Amino acid sequence: MKQDIFQAISDPTRRAILTLIAIQALTPNAMAEKFDMTRQAVSKHIKVLHKCELIKPEQRGREIYYHFNAKKMQEFDHWLAQFRQNWETQFNQLDQLLSTIKKQK
C-alpha cells in the first residue's frame, strides 16, 4: 500500500476524517460513530492517514486520540504553488489568445 498524501485524500471518508479532527482530536471509535461503517473499516483509513503522517496518534490509557497534522497538510499547499500563476495572472487568457492566433494562420 502506498503512503502518499495524494492517495490518502482521494477517499471521501478519509477527507471527512481530516475535516473532523482538524477541529478536535478523536478516537477511532468516535470517528466510526460518525460514519455508517464498522470500526475496522475506519481503522484502515486511519492507518493510511497515519502512515503518510497526515494524522498523529496520542495514546491516553487504552484510548488513542488522533490529531490533525497541519504541517504535513501544507505539502498540498506547496504542490499547488506551481499552478498558482495559472490562475493568479492572465497567463491562461494569454495562452488561449496565442492558440487562437495560431489556428487562424
Add this chain to the structure above:
Amino acid sequence: MKQDIFQAISDPTRRAILTLIAIQALTPNAMAEKFDMTRQAVSKHIKVLHKCELIKPEQRGREIYYHFNAKKMQEFDHWLAQFRQNWETQFNQLDQLLSTIKKQK
C-alpha cells in the same frame, strides 16, 4: 469511474501530466513520449483528467492539444482553505495545551 478531482490527482502519472501541460498544452502522443507506458495508458489518464475538467481539449486537425484548466484546480485550493487556520495561527499549539491540561486532571 469517478470523476472527482481528488481521485484524479491521486495518480502520480496524472500529476505529472498536469505539471507538463500547466506550462504548455500537449497532444496525447507528446505526453506518452515522456512516460514509460503505452499511448493508450496515457490516453486513459487523459480521459480521467478530462472528465473531471482539470484539462480541456483543443482540436487542431487530427491532433488534440490538451490545456490545463486552472479554474478547476482552484477547487482543490478551496478545499484546502478549511485547514489553513490550522497552520496559520497557533491553533494547534493551543489544542495541544488543552489536551495536556485534560490529561493532568
Add this chain to the structure above:
DNA sequence: TATTTGCGCAACTCAAAAGTTGCACATATA
C-alpha cells in the same frame, strides 16, 4: 481475578482502476 472495552492486525471477498492489445475512424500526405 474475571470481564468488558478500545484498539490493531490478518485473512478474506468484491469492486474499481491501471495497463495491455486490437480495432475503427478521421485527417494528413504521397
Add this chain to the structure above:
DNA sequence: TATATGTGCAACTTTTGAGTTGCGCAAATA
C-alpha cells in the same frame, strides 16, 4: 486514391484498495 499518422473506444488481464469477519492484546472496571 492509397498509405501513414493521431486519436478514441472496447475487451481483457492484473493490481490495488475498500470493507467485512474473526482474532489477540492491553487497559479499565467489576
